Amino acid sequence: MIAALLLLALQQPPQAAETIEVRRTIIDARVHDDDYELIDDLEAKDFQVLVDGKEAPIESVTWVSELPTEEAIFDDTGNELSHETVQAPGRLFIVFVQTDFTREHDRVIGEMGVLQSFHALLQTLQPADRVALFSFDSHLKFRLDFTTDHALLEKVFPTVLAIDQPLPPQPAEPPSLSSLLTPRELADAGSSESALILLARKLRRIDGAKTMLLLGWGMGDVIGQRPIITAQVLRSAAELASARVTVHAFNFGIGHQMSAGLAEVAFDTGGFYVAGPAAGPFSAMENSYLPRLESMLQGHYEIEIRSPVPVNLRKVHRLDVRVRQGGYTVIAKNSFVDVP
Helix, strand or coil: CHHHHHHHHHHCCCCCCCCCCCCEEEEEEEEECCCCCECCCCCHHHEEEEECCEECCEEEEEEEECCCEEEEEECCCCCEEEEEEECCCCCEEEEEEECCCCCCHHHHHHHHHHHHHHHHHHCCCCCCCEEEEEEECCCEEEEEEEECCHHHHHHHHHHHHCCCCCCCCCCCCCCCCCCCCCHHHHHHCCCHHHHHHHHHHHHCCCCCCEEEEEEECECCEEECCEEECCHHHHHHHHHHHHCCEEEEEEECCCCCCEHHHHHHHHHHCCCCEEECCCCCHHHHHHHHHHHHHHHHCCEEEEEEEECCCCCCCCCCEEEEEEECCCCCEEEECCEECCCC
16 A cells, blocks of 8 residues: 555656745935935945835945046056046936926916926936937827937927827937837827826836936826825836836926825935926026936936845835935835836
């Protein structure tokens, strides 16, 4: 009997070993001191990352400079000859402008202020930076693929105020969004939130960190004069964060009734939010938004972690990035979704 059981056991196919999928996530983070000076010399031991309340193992921490640097030139004997300016690799920017389809008076005033400030905004960028341009009124409109031609961008930008149906933009050299977005998808993105989710899912397919400049008047909903941050707002923020898109939002809507949604998307992706004052959005962009943008674009940490929680494609995971040293503040995305 025992021999028969042993023979039967040997005839059974081997059981597959249980495997656990290890998901790695890259977090783009910035750290500043009490004087808002960026800190660029931290290591993995200086950070702590929690995913849904559980500590995540940190695989690596790398500082990435986004500004031109000076490198010394030496002769064959090791004597320093001169210094050379090395340009940082071109960054990817997505400019997303909410145009008010109803032409509400205060929002139109805000839109005009953004037009006046756009030239100053371009001055914050490096020559190799590539910019794509989108607008939203009744649906998402794709106006310019990634380009380094900032003069062309300045020429095309005023069209964001047009209630029109623009022709598909000229495809850019890789990375390009033209090959990823179809006219049907653009037409079906019938809310700002769904438009951001669509862009996030396409931008996932482009490696590296991206920056979105979200210029708008509001997101979410208003019930009984009370602003509501909807599930779609939270989902759009998490999708953008998973695509490594940091959103810096500027609210040119003078009423600010729906400002909470814009602020939520910015904060959840590790960006900042600025509201244009009733005195005029032109001065707010020039005096508040652009200086903060220049400061944030000096550099960032890439923190690679192993997620300590199971994969759940329907869940918005909460993320908490901390710096162990007192007196420092870390700015990073605080949500993400698992990518299929």
